Amino acid sequence: MLSKPKNALISLSALLGLLFLFAGCAKKETQLHATISTSEGDIVVRLRDKETPKTVENFIGLADGTKLLAEGEDAANAKPFYDGLIFHRVIDDFMIQGGCPQGTGTGGPGYQFEDETYTDGAKISGEIKDLKTAETVFNVMLMPHYQEHRGKSPSTIASDLLRELQEPLGIKMLREKTVEEIAAETGFEGELRAQGEVLHPVAYGTLCMANSGPNTNGSQFFIVTKEGGTPWLDGKHTVFGKVTSGMEVAEAISKLETAAQDKPVEDVVMETVRTERRDSTLVAIITTSQGVIEAELLEDIAPKTVENFVGLADGSRLLADGEDPANAKPFYDGLIFHRVIPDFMIQGGCPQGNGMGDPGYSFEDETxxxxxxxxxxxxxxxxxxxxxxxxxxxxxxxxxxxxxxxxxxxxxxxxxxxxxxxxxxxxxxxxxxxxxxxxxxxxxxxLNGSVAYGTLCMANSGPNTNGSQFFIVTKEGGTPWLDGKHTVFGEVISGMEVAEAISKVETAAQDRPAEDVTILSIRVSEVKVKVEKDESKES
Incomplete structure (x- = not known):
């Protein structure tokens, strides 16, 4: 449970003047970042090693050269794979692509590996009854098996299927088998699961694997520079990172003069690609007519909610597909805290100012x-x-x-x-x-976070009805009766005295302040954090 902030906590305004924030106890997991240093400038990417572990592991291993070492070879012999390669294909308002050792888009590291584009769905077993199951069996069991054996198979059944699948009757033949039978013939181990939801959309600023078809990933990657992303590529490319700084560099590269096959006339070189684990956090600076409240946003437990909040704060969430980012209007600026109750909470974020408004959509809980x-x-x-x-x-x-x-x-x-x-x-x-x-x-x-004192939570009108409204808990001891009913997506690190003062202002009907308490602005900053371990607090 979040303890009450003390005066000793450093405020964000002071924090931004320093390189590190020193906290009490290292509870937060570190995050993996990659810095792609190019001849045009640096691009920093947060890598999604939890969601796409195989892809990130491959990227890191190529970046430091360890991926290509022979078994037992001295790590001192590792040669960083990406250093000195170029962005061989750049397209304005689309993407920049690199990582090909030949500089033509036809090269790779000498191996391929599978996609990490979808979540796992239900377990598949028994008869192959439908086309979707047949497709999953083919992509997950048969195709890797054929690739391993260079287009042939020691299994008679698998060989027959390879031949027949090139004909219209091939799928019919596959559907006469069972999942277990194909698994035995191909040596597939573990459970086969249906394709779930797209793990991550190919959105603006994402770092994705380039490929020549399903499960053909190697070393090539691209960064999306198209506002609104490229939804037609969702599920076709593994999304394994998101740019946190340097998008202006990526966009500048995408606009360079090109020759044949979209190759820049003058080489854009990746001088180095280095990865590091570090703590970093998003901090929301909520500037009100009563003072400033600063809250750490909890991306690790409520990523969709934090993404929505950040997108409303800077206005990008409400831009039409492909609309100029310059048109973004911060959603929260000028709204009020329309409901405040002492020893309970303060609530804001309603565009109508009466608790009945929303941004025009709703989304699910992360409770x-x-x-x-x-x-x-x-x-x-x-x-x-x-x-x-x-x-x-x-x-x-x-x-x-x-x-x-x-x-x-x-x-x-x-x-x-x-x-x-x-x-x-x-x-x-x-x-x-x-x-x-x-x-x-x-x-x-x-439970994914308790509605505790000082937490930043989504207001709603029932399950999965989140929009733009939020509240900050000012009740000592929290409100445990709300646990599991409201998504907790932030913790106040500075300015709880401001929140408490707002909760105590004079109110009229429906707990609305008699004089408006205005949200002047909400801005979100990413702060690099170094956390020192406090041995006395370890359990």
Whole structure:
């Protein structure tokens, strides 16, 4: 739980004059950054090593040269792969591409590896019943197997499939097999899972792998310079980083004079590519008519919420696709804190000033994260709640209150009769999952941040109705009855006395201040942070 800020905490205005902020205890994980030093200037990228670990590991290994060392070879022999290469293809209002050792776009490091473009969906097993499953089996099992064996296979079945898949009847033949049969023939180990959602869109400022088709990644990468991104490339290229500074350098490179095949007339050289782990954080500077509040934004637990808040703060979130960034109008500037309650919270961010407005859209909560898998007998309150809220209730809603399963209808009738959940107890999770057609794993829900004193949280009108409104908790001890109902996406590091003063101003109807308390501006800065370990606070 966030403790009350003390006067000893350094404010952001002082922090920006220093290189480092020294905090008490190193609880926050470090973040991986890459600095691409070019002949035109530096581009700094935050690497997404958690979401795309294989791609980031490859990039780092090429950057320092260790990826290409023979097994057991002395690390002193490593030669950084990217140093001295060029951006061989640049297109204005699109992207800049580099990392080809031949400088033509046809070279690589001598190997290929798979994409990390989608989240994992449900487990796939048994008969290959549909075209989507067949495509997944082909891309994940068969294609890597053929590539490993240079277009041939020691398996008769796999060889036959390779031949037949070149004909219209090939997919039909594949669909006559089972997932397990193909796995055995190709030596595939582990679970095969359906394709989930796109992990990251190919957005403005993202660092992505270039390829020549699915699972053909090597060393080439590109940085997107198109405002609004390139949604037609979503899911086709692994997005493994986001530029945090130096986009003006990338944009300048994209505008250089080019010759054939979009190659710059004068070489743009990558002098070095170096990576480092460091702490960094986004800090929101909320300037009000009552003073300044500074809050650290919690990207690690609420990335979508923080991205929305930052995009509204600078106005980029509401730009039309392809619209000039110069047209961006900061959303929060000039709005008011429309609802303030002493010893509770202050709320703002409504464009109508009455708590009824929003930015024109809503998005989902980030209140929980997946915990351990729930399985076996339903014998605890947590299991009962999870099975009912995430399996039975959605199933009944989909079927308008009446299930095609008699078991589910009996359970629901018993629950209404007894006004309780006991009819669920005694069944197994797997048994009821089959009855409702629930696929995938059912996880425990772990709270993703408590609505504590000094936290910055999203206001809403129910589950998954977040927009632009937010509140800062001013109640000592927090508001635990709101835990799990509001996304926590920030913590005040300076200026809680301002928030508390706002909460105590005179109010009129609906807790609105009698005199407007205005949000003059909200600006977000990225600050490099060095955290010193406090041995006395380690558990």
């Amino acid at each position: 929980h994260k997946p915990g351990p898998v729930i399985s076996g007998p339903i014998d605890t309150e947590a299991k009962v709640e999870a099975v009912y809220t995430r399996m039975i209730m959605p199933h009944l809603q989909e079927n308008r209150g009446t299930s095609p399963s008699e078991v589910i209808n009996q359970i629901y009738a018993g629950m209404r009769q007894q006004a309780g959940f006991s009819p669920i107890i005694g069944y197994a999770v797997e048994e009821l999952a089959k009855e409702v057609g629930f696929e995938g794993d059912l996880h425990e829900q772990v």
